Amino acid sequence: MKTGSMDECILVCVYYGPNGERLIRRGGKIAKMLNCPLYVLTVDRQPEDEWDIEKSHYISAWKKIADELGAEEFIVKYNEKRPVAKVITEVAKQKNVTQIVLGQTAQSRWEEITKGSIVNLLLHDISFVDLHIVSVSRELNVQEGFYETGVRAYLKEGPEGFRLCFNHTHLDKYEGIFYKEVGTDFNNGIFKFLLDNETIEVRVVDDYVKDINDRVN
Template sequence: MMNTESMDECILVCVYYGPNGERLMRRGGKIAKMLKCPLYVLTVDPQPEDEWDIEKTHYISVWRKIAEEIGAELIEKYNEKRPIVKVICDITKQKNVTQIVLGQTAQSRWEEITKGSIINELLHKLSFVDLHLVSVSRELEVQEGFYEKGIRAYLMEVNEGHRLCFNHTYLDKYEGIFYKEVGTDFNNGVFKFMMGNEMVEVPVIDDHVKDIHKSIN
């Protein structure tokens, strides 16, 4: 349940699909916990829900779990045709938001937020709100550029660790998203999945994950 002990402050975190979403939510969660105030997480998509691909569905599932963990209300706006700034402003006024956490996410609509024009527009329209712009690390941007689009995959426990497979069976230990390295004929890349309430990323080499606890984060 959301902690509403202090109503003087209210945090809104804006996220879009990608690995930076969890980081932004937890950053907002820390601020809200420190201020003992309400926390909202907003995601916007121009597509209707029934047109999502597996990657979007995966991230939304992860965010819902994290939102519950950190005591946030996740606001999902789909089939949304309004400009991003308009949506942010409307939610800000509806929820009496005083601080907004924004992220620079590679290859997404939120990337526009890092450009001065939209920042200036938010500052102009929401002069009473503090903006926190969280940048993505260079390593993450480079890493994303070397992988193909993610696909649903599973890890099966074997003697030497875990083996990657793409057909679901009762032997599967973990379900997640596999990102294959560009330019390789073998299944080398990164497997992302939920372990408890944490998003874990492990390297895949020739269909195998040797150490499931050795995250590359």
């Protein structure tokens, strides 16, 4: 728990997708610089028990990163029917937030940010808060249309590298999400996993990752 500047408080708002880690780390840097509390918020319209495996993976990874950065709390608003801006405003007031970090992206429900609607609503409802709009590009490697929906998978180490498998065993080396390329009969695609609180992507070719250190750019 941070005990530094109580005049400042950072809230990072993330939504299910590949850019959450970057936003959390940006907010963490600001909080560290100001030596002040850090909160992370994600809002979702679905109940927790309806989340798919990919979404749960993102939340788990974000929680670990938030813990690593010393966040006061990772806040998840499940089954939320109110507008996102209203929820952010409510949390900001409850936590005495002075600075909010948002991602400027055309992805999913957060596309409103690009149009400025969420920003304008926040500026109107919580004029005392500074907004940091972080430009985040849409992830190239798992763009919609190029890869299928991610599924939980594992990498098992062997003589030819790491073999992709979908059944968990005690021999598994890594657990993550596999994105299969559209239009291929074999398991070719991207395997994404968390390593030392960092999201790593490696390429899978015919069921194998030849070198775990050969990261996707």
